[in-house]
Amino acid sequence: MNNLENILIKKSENSHRVKRPTQTGFSSPATHYAEPRIDLNEVLVTNSSATFFIRVVDDEHNEVGINTNDVLIVDKSIIPKRNQFALATVEDSFKIIKIDETSLSELNIWGTITYIIKSTL
């Protein structure tokens, strides 16, 4: 128990630099080529302070390919364009709406759906 420091579980750090091996002292040939690993947040969330995740809980939107348990990524800062999907408030509740020419001005848009996350399991 005295040597607890040796068995300390380290949280992985967000670093992509290759460490110099302590045994040989030689750098890895990959030293100058390492890059940070792909992070989904980079592409799925452009404006994090305006982005919200929303769970779909029924099959009302099956015809547009949105099913129960899908998670919508909604960006409130984006104004939806034609043929894009938006989350709108209709009669006191949330509805998923595909924008066509006429609807935008009459709709109460909450945010624009930017991605739909589905599980295939």
Add this chain to the structure above:
Amino acid sequence: MIGLVDCNSFYASCEQVFRPDLTNKPVVVLSNNDGCIIAANKEAKALTDIPMFQPIFKIRKLLDENNVTYFSSNYTLYSDMSRRVMDTLMTFSPRVEEYSIDESFVDLGCLKIDDYNVIAHNIKNTVHKNTGIPVGVGIAKTKSLSKLANKYAKKIQLNNNVFVVDSEKKRQHLLRNLQVKDIWGIGKKHTIRLQNNGIHTALDFANMPVAWVRKEMTVIGERLWRELNNIPCLELETEASAKKGIGTAKSFGYKLTDYSLIEEACSYYVAEVADLLRQQKSLASQIEVSLQTNQHSSIDKQYRNKIYMNLDTPTDSTLKLTKEALKGLRQIYKNGYRYKKVGVNLTQLVHQNEVQTNLFANPHKSESECITRVIDNLNSKFGKNKIKVATVGNRTKEWALIKEHRSPRYTTQWGELMTVGSSLCKPNKLVF
């Protein structure tokens, strides 16, 4: 120029963002333990029958009759929404001071701006668009004036809650229309003293000779006087300073007589404050434990006490702090009372790197500190409180705060996301 951005009825607004059915409806938020109303939106405030700070059980019927929706406070949600507002403000200026959970100062002086009215409306609209939170904006040359400008805009509800002091005429107009009690930093005592001297409006105060203000109200009053006269004296504080003490004191959901339950609650709060201590990279040299009965109860016998426990060396170890806290609790606990609240306060904090140890102290991290690190890592990986000190126990329900009406933590928990669809069944267990 400095802008003061203030969220309207912040707690109620946070709830309304996720509840379109509550738009333009009265909403109130209750204090910890659902004790009383601590926040109300415009619509709820307009119902003058509803008394603020009244115990909820006394006014529940009144709320229901007036169709007021009430929520237990959901600070997890409010702090995330506050962060979003702050981050949005950062897109307007690199220098933002978070003054409180719902108010920020924004330095606009470092930007090239022709018309501050345009930027004020832009800030207001962008924050609302991004977060759903309505805000008011006051802009002026000094912090005190921008705070007053914001207050004035809200008071008269003109120009969409925006007021910009960009001319001498507007400064005079603003100060003429506000009372001395409205000035940021002037309390009741000074208000009475000023009124007794015939100083009623903020303009009266700003027009007094500076020597008089200094004599009557010290250098703090003089600073205010200067600020109202367009001379900046208060700097923007953009770096949050490390807290000098970290504490929590929460009521139990029920009155407790069982010592072992109080011990559990106490251990739980120690773990909570020790976690905050480590987050700001400090160590505590002293821990204060307090215990009290319900002072509002007329039937209970009353008792309250507190004790300070000194630690040999400053520490951030949950294990060590828990041990000391429980030792203290044991000393102040007296049999035969119905306890309502236990408090834990870490004081005499020092930074991790600036510890003064005594001659015989071991410079290496102690075993208990290493264990604490391991626990932190496991909890950050597997979830809050997965690993805890045994004295925390498993009977949280028997003492924890009552939060019967808390809304989901929409933005921080996968299991509590906002939902779309008519189905009422909530897939609470489906998470990624």
